[in-house]
Amino acid sequence: MIDKSVPDAAAAVAGIRDGATIMIGGFGRAGEPVELIDALIEQGAQDLTIVNNNAGSGDSGLAALLARGRVRKVICSFPRQHDSWVFDGLYRAGELELELVPQGNLAERIRAAGAGIGAFFTPTGVGTELAAGKEERVIDGRTYVLEHPIKAEYALVSGWRADRWGNVVYRKTSRNFGPVMAAAATTTIVQVDELLPLGSLDPESVVTPGIFVDRIVGVGDRAWLNEGDFVGGVDIEGRPLASASTGSATGTKRKVDQ
Amino acid sequence: MIDKSVPDAAAAVAGIRDGATIMIGGFGRAGEPVELIDALIEQGAQDLTIVNNNAGSGDSGLAALLARGRVRKVICSFPRQHDSWVFDGLYRAGELELELVPQGNLAERIRAAGAGIGAFFTPTGVGTELAAGKEERVIDGRTYVLEHPIKAEYALVSGWRADRWGNVVYRKTSRNFGPVMAAAATTTIVQVDELLPLGSLDPESVVTPGIFVDRIVGVGDRAWLNEGDFVGGVDIEGRPLASASTGSATGTKRKVDQ
């Protein structure tokens, strides 16, 4: 019998070595595998390279890992948020290396790693400082820049439901980077709210097939989802959006699933 | 109100011009948009370039389009089947151009067109005659060959259910090339068994979002699915598989959907 489930988050992150590259799913707090990150903090691996769309917000989750001084480098598209003070401080102090990647190139580079593509020509970033020094080519009259895959030893992903074969479905926009990261890492670790018996998931609707998943852990309802500030919205100049702080002040209540 | 549905298959294929490149979904008969192909035969466009995994089987569907002399070139991975006599005859007579593409490169080149990728390095085909003359590059110690997107003016795709915004879900392995072709064509035309009211499809399970779809036509139950020879299995040397002809002889009955 194949059973990829492990008893708890500590077992899920066991064996992660110092110096590893770790992809962490999520776009802001949606899809952030908070329980796995907390376990990684306990686990102790350091000198890590983290691949995430952001670079942590508030003082929990990825921000807490950064605050512990465990991260050497962050590869992301949008570190600056109104509550990214942990990243901001470390970056300004020169204690964190940053590789800034346009969000679509980040997603596609991760996808390329999982799909065995050696490199690809993208139109995004051409003529900007984020493409400086990269190979350019004109194809059918349009200019493209060559981008390479981003691989990782580990991916930490947050899904909604899974079975013991590691098939995963997500909830709404928490899907974001999960599916491409799951395919791009040597060892993919997925937390879900709920582990279901094999056969419970509709084969037409499985988003991440189990072939990409190595360890699954059920973490139950994510309590932090229902508490306080989960958003980190900023305007184009990096200032917090008014309604973000409103959301934070009133707290949030999880909508009943359809 | 957005309503991409059209009354019948003839309306769905209206306006296809001579000389067009048309992607046609399907892997063998699974996902082959037979009703749309029949309408295209009636419609009359000629000198076509067809992109499909195969090159028609038996005397209906794509094979019938070929038999009418309406196709100039086929881009596919596997034209040879035990019942591909129409293609075989035209090819041997020099009346059809063939571009043979390894199946995964075919799928990825179509995907690249839809996703705005200018070109990509793939390991598939390296060192073979299907990569002859193509640019090679060693990346991280592995050799890759550069492949370019395949675009089309039209895609004809067979789905299962859709709504008037053009959201589509598929059935089982009939999904195959549909989603990547839908995104790679300027005008995408989808036939489905059933058109449902907006909101009937689960947003988590939509496979082809409506943004990729221009015209939708409901064709009802595909009667031909329940009749006779829908398989074209061959062994490695191109001979019909015993059980394929058995399937043909006994006829088939469509399994009740789960």
Added chain:
Amino acid sequence: MSVSEPKAQAARISREQLAARIAQDIPEGSYVNLGIGAPTLVANFLPETLEIILHTENGLLGMGPAPEPDLVDPDLINAGKLPVTALAGAAYFHHADSFGMMRGGHLDVCVLGAFQVSERGDLANWSTGAPGAIPAVGGAMDLAIGAKNVYVMTDLLTKTGESKLVEACTYPLTGVACVTRVYTDHAIFDVTPDGFAVREAFGENTVASLSELTGLEFAEIEAVQLS
């Protein structure tokens, strides 16, 4: 780009008026991405009677308005990380598919903020290049090159009175020759092969007064060639 207190000035329309004006130019059936910040205001002015499908790059087509406060779903947010809803007809997808939609040219319109736009349609909106600033690009570069029509929504002038329409951008670029049209509080400008053309001037503004404010000469509107 933001002005804390709009001055009474007949030559300018308010940000809400500008959002409403942009909304007028978006036909039914369009697939639209509204950038974070001011462009999200445009959604408030899209007529409810028209079906216009909003894309948010974090994985949703068919985005609806903000939820009632007691129905916030932390798993359902927009690119600005604010809670949203999903309409009937919506679809979720992952990030690579979402940016493939952009890069592949499937969106009809995106509306973005700007620090500067150049005469050839270069956009600068992700970094002021200020020393010590934390850089962050997000999806800006993908959006800039990814829609059939890239509309910029911005004040014409900075708080210190400098024109955001320029001959050549001095801020770091987001994209090259990518902007279709610029909606400002003073006027609407098309990007043409001959530079900016005044498509519509608001209130007291004239081609001459706009030329004075920006220091630019404008192409004849007859020369407009929209993509």
Added chain:
Amino acid sequence: MSVSEPKAQAARISREQLAARIAQDIPEGSYVNLGIGAPTLVANFLPETLEIILHTENGLLGMGPAPEPDLVDPDLINAGKLPVTALAGAAYFHHADSFGMMRGGHLDVCVLGAFQVSERGDLANWSTGAPGAIPAVGGAMDLAIGAKNVYVMTDLLTKTGESKLVEACTYPLTGVACVTRVYTDHAIFDVTPDGFAVREAFGENTVASLSELTGLEFAEIEAVQLS
């Protein structure tokens, strides 16, 4: 590759025996693609008590056996275009995702037929290069380079007695240096940096007799370095 009537010959095992032997080498939990033709026989010998997940490149993981004749579903077929079933735990996906699984190295094993395999692991199985033949490649080239372990299942000799194991392929290549191991009706050969090594000889076969049949010298088994 096929032999219409297996001869009584102590030095050879039957195709079914060979399929069973291959099945023994596939551990529980493996993700496996069985090529069309003879390799599909391996599925019949995978123990029902073990969970081994079959991939078919036309978009299914968790492929089950052929359906009862009255339950054939034309929308549910395998790469050989024959009707199959889906197990509990199955997942469907589109072609680009399916071949991404292969190309990305996620399959543990694939089993393929062959016309020839060379000492460095080159595979020729898609074309005999015969003039006038209709070329067709399908997923062969993707499978050849796409699994962690590429097993070939074949007779050792052609019908005319020529060795399919060769110093260098004369038929058009499917993939370069991609084969891990060759299962034949006479013996099992590993592809090593020093050429083929006899891993297991069936019946009366010996390294010496195999060398005579193939005209090849074999590496010492100690030199085997499996990927």
